[in-house]
Amino acid sequence: MRRVLPVAIVALAALFGVALAAAMLELPPHAVRLPDDVAANIAASGVAHPITAVLLNFRGYDTLLEIAVLLLALFGVLALVKPHAARAAHPAHPLLQTLARLLAPLMVLVAGYLLWVGAIAPGGAFQAGAVLAAAGVLLRLAGLLPAWVAPTLLLRVGLALGLLVFVAVAAAVLGHATLLTYPPALAGGLILMVEAALTLSIGLTLAALYLASTEVRP
Amino acid sequence: MSVGLLYALAGAALFAIGLAGLLALPHLLRKILAFNILGSGAFLILVGLGQRDGSVDPVPQAMVLTGIVVAIAATALALALARQLLERTGRMQLPEDRADAETDDA
Numbered sequence: 001m002r003r004v005l006p007v008a009i010v011a012l013a014a015l016f017g018v019a020l021a022a023a024m025l026e027l028p029p030h031a032v033r034l035p036d037d038v039a040a041n042i043a044a045s046g047v048a049h050p051i052t053a054v055l056l057n058f059r060g061y062d063t064l065l066e067i068a069v070l071l072l073a074l075f076g077v078l079a080l081v082k083p084h085a086a087r088a089a090h091p092a093h094p095l096l097q098t099l100a101r102l103l104a105p106l107m108v109l110v111a112g113y114l115l116w117v118g119a120i121a122p123g124g125a126f127q128a129g130a131v132l133a134a135a136g137v138l139l140r141l142a143g144l145l146p147a148w149v150a151p152t153l154l155l156r157v158g159l160a161l162g163l164l165v166f167v168a169v170a171a172a173v174l175g176h177a178t179l180l181t182y183p184p185a186l187a188g189g190l191i192l193m194v195e196a197a198l199t200l201s202i203g204l205t206l207a208a209l210y211l212a213s214t215e216v217r218p
Numbered sequence: 219m220s221v222g223l224l225y226a227l228a229g230a231a232l233f234a235i236g237l238a239g240l241l242a243l244p245h246l247l248r249k250i251l252a253f254n255i256l257g258s259g260a261f262l263i264l265v266g267l268g269q270r271d272g273s274v275d276p277v278p279q280a281m282v283l284t285g286i287v288v289a290i291a292a293t294a295l296a297l298a299l300a301r302q303l304l305e306r307t308g309r310m311q312l313p314e315d316r317a318d319a320e321t322d323d324a
Contacts, residue, residue, distance in 0.1 A: 006242040010238045013241070016233075016237060017237075024226050025223075035275050035276065055284070077295055205291075
């Protein structure tokens with residue numbers, strides 16, 4: 001039984017993969033041309049890059065729910081770690097500390113650039129947030145940041161800011177039309193404001209997912 | 219065959235590998251890794267099929283970008299839960315898997 005079951009599972013999974021591949025090879029050409037719709041409406045979206053336009057404008061509710069999911073996952077992690085188990089950061093090798101001190105400001109700069117360039121080129125809140133989070137993880141590994149098992153008030157505000165600003169903007173434009181339909185004249189500014197708040201919150205949340213759960217055991 | 223379709227087919231293979239790992243491997247860390255491979259396969263299928271006729275479709279790309287962040291959050295939560303289980307029971311396996319192994323040993 002112990003030997004037969006994995007073999008059967010692998011065989012079934014392989015069969016499923018083959019069926020999936022066969023289905024993709026049989027697919028008819030696109031019935032709906034979404035890129036054309038995006039290209040036709042991009043002038044009114046407030047940004048020039050199609051992916052950012054889809055993320056923050058055409059399908060803004062995806063992003064809104066996503067930042068909520070991210071925050072919920074952090075609540076789950078924070079509920080699981082024991083505050084008393086956290087230890088102070090132990091200082092790493094001086095070379096790593098110096099490198100982290102040099103790199104962290106540069107990473108903040110890169111995050112700012114990615115946020116700004118998202119309007120016209122690949123980039124945006126997620127990429128910028130990921131770089132911010134990487135800076136936080138690097139500082140933690142170098143022993144320069146304490147663990148975040150019990151976030152302070154300021155940190156909590158930062159973690160929730162992205163969702164709060166997004167919901168506030170969504171509520172403010174609700175009178176104009178349907179959910180998250182920005183007035184074209186204001187769209188660019190509103191998207192940049194939402195993205196700036198999202199960058200900060202995504203960066204802090206991703207960093208906190210790591211910083212809250214490190215070094216629980218001695 | 220376009221490059222996009224090739225990516226989608228590779229995604230199907232990754233999805234099958236992840237599915238097999240998720241179901242067949244009892245160790246929770248391996249299950250979480252398999253879940254991530256499965257998710258990467260799904261992302262590759264979405265992006266690959268979106269550009270199988272040569273032009274890039276921004277809609278699946280944006281959805282995958284959203285999906286990646288959600289997958290990271292889910293992985294972090296899964297890891298925290300797995301470690302909680304390890305601290306409470308000393309094992310990195312689900313109770314059902316352990317029961318199966320004990321029945322086989324007997």
